[in-house]
Amino acid sequence: MLDISREELMEIVVSKVxxxxxxxxxxxxxxxxxxxxxxxxxxxxxxxxSSQTLETILHGEINEEEINEELIRRQAEFYADQIAWNPSRALTALGKIFVSAYFHSMFSGGSTLGLEKVQQHKDKTLVYMVRHLSHLDYMFLGWKLGTNGMDIPSFAAGLNLFANPIISRTLKGWNAYTVDRGNTRDILYLKVLAEYAKTALEKGIHMAIFPEGTRSRSGKVLVPKRGLIDSVIAAQQNGADIYVVPVAISYDFVPEAPFFALDTAKSMQNGIMARFGNLRDFFTPGNNLLVSFGSPYSLGDYLSEQKSTNQRDLSKNVAKHFIEGIKEAVAVNPSALVAAAIGNILGLSRNIYPGFTVSESWLYDEAARLIDHFNNVGVRMDPRLENNLLLVIEEGLRPFVKQKFIRPSNEGGAEKQYCVVEPKIIIYYANTIRHHT
Structure with missing residues (x-):
């Protein structure tokens, strides 16, 4: 991370606004x-x-005509202070040690695809366009980058995650800056936020952005929200040398998936389980994940190829391009393969209801067909899919069986059957690779 202090960055942002x-x-x-x-x-x-002005403010008796430049500047400084990161080398180093040790001891760790190409561009200003399935996305991205000699990027996180002072200091120490999604009608706030992201990129600070704007409740890749994408474009147009890296994390088990798929998140929206999902079942031996990096490309080169001179149209085209890059980066893992195979079978037979049973041979045939299709069209695949297909299917079924979303049976010694107890969960995981099928 570059040597620019929090205070210097805030001062530049407010001055530009x-x-x-x-x-x-x-x-x-x-x-x-x-x-x-x-x-x-x-x-x-x-x-x-002045005491008179402060007294007026404290009693909420101020009106629009009384707002002068000093009050506007104070408000802008307040927003900049609320938004700004507070990087700590000590917290970052401690985080690398703790996270690596904890992850390796509590579950089967994770692997990467395409990281070597990203490492070749580490001297550029990198903007990671990341698919958003879980609040853990950034943690795993930072872990894989930090433990492979790469700078950990700055990233935006919802203000609701900063309510606890200890968590707030930790997140900001890990290069997080805040986004208040409830303040999107305040044009001063939006200006400060946009200028903050733009200035950080101009100063060469790497950044991770979730262009979907929120975690996917369906498992599908969502349409982009322009938001910070406009700041990325503006920084490039103002002289930054930005390289875009599409990123997609494939989870064996997404902690939030049961709450999203079964529509329980709203009733638990203020609780830790709705924010981070079922972490207990996530951090168990056998669970794995894959961080898939697309090939880095020059944003400047891409913009130079665009014919539209209208900034709004340009922004829409760029946002769409970012999402397409993310879709290409999505790798098929065993649980997504099994879910897609079952999902196709459910769809073909039009029996999407709890209790539908799939035979092992039916599942095997559909999984084999999907793998052939993925190979033919060049879809990225988890290296585990190179194993014997029966082992791949067993690996893919494991998180669903553990959570009792699927119940296996082979009564009477007949061919093994799989009863789909929670089809909505299966469809969620099938949706994570639906654009490939």
């Missing part, structure tokens, strides 16, 4: 923000103003 915008347009949103602040926070943010 003021020099490049008509600040009078921010008066309304600042007045509303001040009125909505808790009194203690107002006192902290606007400390040092």
């Amino acid at each position: 003021f020099s490049e915008n008509d600040i009078t347009r921010f008066r309304g949103c600042v007045a509303r923000s001040i009125s909505g602040m808790a009194e203690k926070k107002r006192e902290k943010v606007f400390k040092g103003l």
